[in-house]
Amino acid sequence: MLATENLACIRDNRTLFAKLELQLSPGEIVQLAGPNGAGKTSLLRILAGLAEPDMGRVLWQHQPILNQRQAYYRQLLYIGHQAGLKQRLTPLENLSFYQALQGGGGSDASLWLALEQVGLLGLEELPAGQLSAGQQRRVALARLWLSAAPLWILDEPLTAIDCDGVLALAALFGRHCRAGGMVLLTTHQPLPDCGVPVRKLDLSAMEAMACSG
Numbered sequence: 077m078l079a080t081e082n083l084a085c086i087r088d089n090r091t092l093f094a095k096l097e098l099q100l101s102p103g104e105i106v107q108l109a110g111p112n113g114a115g116k117t118s119l120l121r122i123l124a125g126l127a128e129p130d131m132g133r134v135l136w137q138h139q140p141i142l143n144q145r146q147a148y149y150r151q152l153l154y155i156g157h158q159a160g161l162k163q164r165l166t167p168l169e170n171l172s173f174y175q176a177l178q179g180g181g182g183s184d185a186s187l188w189l190a191l192e193q194v195g196l197l198g199l200e201e202l203p204a205g206q207l208s209a210g211q212q213r214r215v216a217l218a219r220l221w222l223s224a225a226p227l228w229i230l231d232e233p234l235t236a237i238d239c240d241g242v243l244a245l246a247a248l249f250g251r252h253c254r255a256g257g258m259v260l261l262t263t264h265q266p267l268p269d270c271g272v273p274v275r276k277l278d279l280s281a282m283e284a285m286a287c288s289g
């Protein structure tokens with residue numbers, strides 16, 4: 077379980093959120109909502125251990141993530157705005173690299189299947205740097221099909237993805253949660269039916285609560 081205690085984030089003298097008590101349990105999808113600048117990315121980065129909160133702490137399995145960084149990162153797949161690819165490597169090589177980082181164990185067939193799921197067959201030999209922004213994003217998202225991590229934190233995963241791709245992702249989120257995984261994501265576009273209920277958390281409401289004390 078992922079949880080926060082009394083979490084606060086202040087940017088440029090503005091409280092984005094405070095006293096945030098979030099819980100994400102196995103089998104759950106939480107969609108973080110809020111207008112541009114509400115603090116969604118800031119929160120996801122804190123939850124992923126990439127930024128420090130101004131107050132409070134993040135817990136994984138009831139322990140602060142600061143006390144167990146390596147163990148936490150093994151349980152987490154974070155995909156942010158940037159595709160995070162090695163530009164000179166092909167999509168296949170990028171995914172193979174990711175598979176190795178996870179400790180290996182996967183087959184070449186699973187890499188090809190992941191590329192197929194994100195509609196990149198035929199482009200697997202091009203350096204990632206020569207792919208379009210949407211195609212690079214698809215390579216990043218292909219990691220979801222290879223991931224053994226129970227916790228997925230995804231910042232705008234549907235951006236630049238076409239209708240079929242969005243439907244495939246929603247189906248994957250559902251399967252992941254039914255298998256006991258957890259998904260925390262932001263999206264400005266509607267999330268299609270995942271087959272499991274999606275809980276919404278509105279960060280702009282949090283900011284309003286923080287302002288009213």
Ligand SMILES: Nc1ncnc2c1ncn2[C@@H]1O[C@H](COP(=O)(O)OP(=O)(O)OP(=O)(O)O)[C@@H](O)[C@H]1O
Nearest residue numbers: 087088092110111112113114115116117118119262
């Ligand atoms: N490192 C930083 N230093 C200073 N201000 C920052 C920093 N990161 C974010 N901010 C500010 O914090 C606010 C929230 O930004 P954030 O990216 O978390 O919002 P968001 O809800 O994800 O927005 P969007 O929907 O546009 O992606 C913005 O006003 C932004 O300018």
